[in-house]
Amino acid sequence: MKRKYFLHRINAPMDTDHVVYVVWCGESVREQSKLTKLVAWAYQEGATLMSWSEDIDFYLQVESERCFPNRGLLDFGFVRTEITVSEALKMAEENSWSRYESTLSTPKTFFTDISKMMPSKIDKEKRVLHNSHVLTSQRKNLSQGYGEKKTVIRFV
Numbered sequence: 001m002k003r004k005y006f007l008h009r010i011n012a013p014m015d016t017d018h019v020v021y022v023v024w025c026g027e028s029v030r031e032q033s034k035l036t037k038l039v040a041w042a043y044q045e046g047a048t049l050m051s052w053s054e055d056i057d058f059y060l061q062v063e064s065e066r067c068f069p070n071r072g073l074l075d076f077g078f079v080r081t082e083i084t085v086s087e088a089l090k091m092a093e094e095n096s097w098s099r100y101e102s103t104l105s106t107p108k109t110f111f112t113d114i115s116k117m118m119p120s121k122i123d124k125e126k127r128v129l130h131n132s133h134v135l136t137s138q139r140k141n142l143s144q145g146y147g148e149k150k151t152v153i154r155f156v
Helices: 029-045 054-067 085-094 097-102 110-117
Strands: 003-008 019-025 048-051 079-084 132-137 150-155
Touching: 003 029, 019 029, 019 085, 029 048, 029 085, 079 085, 085 097
Parallel strands: 019 079
Antiparallel strands: 003 019, 003 048, 132 150
16 A cells, blocks of 8 residues: 655745645555655755645645636646656755756646647736637427527536
8 A cells, every 4th residue: 555745845935836646655665665765865855745635735726826816717737747766866866856846747728728729718918718608598308499598508
């Protein structure tokens, strides 16, 4: 069985460009010894390494609200990656965190996808979406005819 750990490698409050590492570690002696070395590295560097719990989820939520104050549907918060304890220890020994973070595939945001498919839907100055208003009638089944009352359905 593997356990989940939270790793924040920078000795500073969370910022918008920081990466949240989810470190997975098994219960074998070999992986536990690697975890011990990683804990020693974290203590020496001032990094945060903790067993994942609901407290971590709450902390990340609070920090996300602080770092992304006007966060909406288009913001996805901190970059998050899952690694094994072996990978984390190797990066700690080689100090290759920046190189790893530069190769992370950042998910395409909803805003980017919409702007490519339908540029008219985006106000780039205000960074907001324009709602689509589609008129349709309420029907109980497909064979029923359209009524005189129209209903507005909004698509984002």
